[in-house]
Amino acid sequence: MEPVRRILDGRRADTVARLLDAALEEVRAVDYGDLTVRSVAKRAEVSPATAYTYFSSKEHLISSVAWRKMQDLTASFADGASLQKLVRGITDVFAQEPELSRACTTALLADDPEVARLRDQMSAEVTRAFSGALSELSPTARASVEMAFVGGMVMAGQGYLTFDQIADRLAALVKQLRPATAARTRKR
Incomplete structure (x- = not known):
C-alpha cells in the first residue's frame, strides 16, 4: 500500500x-x-x-507515536534476543505509559489507510524481532506466538491482564510448543 x-x-x-x-x-x-x-x-x-x-486523523497520530516507540525499542535489541527480553521491552513501554496504551488500543483498530499501513509495519517488525527468538519453532508455531502477543497487548490495553503477564504467558506457550516442534523434527 x-x-x-x-x-x-x-x-x-x-x-x-x-x-x-x-x-x-x-x-x-x-x-x-x-x-x-x-x-x-x-x-x-x-x-x-x-x-x-x-x-490524517488522531488515530494516525497516536499510531505513529506507538510505531516510533516500537522502532526505537526494537532497534536496541540484537538479532536473536530472547523472547522474554523482547516482550518485556515492548510491554514495559506501555506499562510505563498507561494513557498511551489505552489510546493505542483504540487508535490501532481504526479504519484509516494510514493506520492500516502502520499496523502492517508493526506486525512486520514483531515478526522480524520474534523470528530470531523463535527460530526453532515452525512457521505456524511462530505465527501462533505472534498472534498471542498481539491478543495479549489488546487484552492488557483493555485492562483484562497486566503487561507483565504477557511475557510470562508467552513463555508458557512457547514451552508447550517447543516439545511438539522437537517431536515432529525427530519423526522426520
Whole structure:
C-alpha cells in the first residue's frame, strides 16, 4: 500500500517529531476522547493544517507515536534476543505509559489507510524481532506466538491482564510448543 502522507527530511521531519512529541504529551494530559489533531497542533505550536499535512486523523497520530516507540525499542535489541527480553521491552513501554496504551488500543483498530499501513509495519517488525527468538519453532508455531502477543497487548490495553503477564504467558506457550516442534523434527 502506497502511503498517503510521506514523512520527509529536514524541517518537515522536525515538524513531525514535534507533533509526535506533542501527541504523547497531550495523550498524557487529556482523555483520548478529548484529544484532537487540533489540540496536538496547538501544543506543538504548528497550524492544524500543517498537522493534517502529516497525519490524517488522531488515530494516525497516536499510531505513529506507538510505531516510533516500537522502532526505537526494537532497534536496541540484537538479532536473536530472547523472547522474554523482547516482550518485556515492548510491554514495559506501555506499562510505563498507561494513557498511551489505552489510546493505542483504540487508535490501532481504526479504519484509516494510514493506520492500516502502520499496523502492517508493526506486525512486520514483531515478526522480524520474534523470528530470531523463535527460530526453532515452525512457521505456524511462530505465527501462533505472534498472534498471542498481539491478543495479549489488546487484552492488557483493555485492562483484562497486566503487561507483565504477557511475557510470562508467552513463555508458557512457547514451552508447550517447543516439545511438539522437537517431536515432529525427530519423526522426520
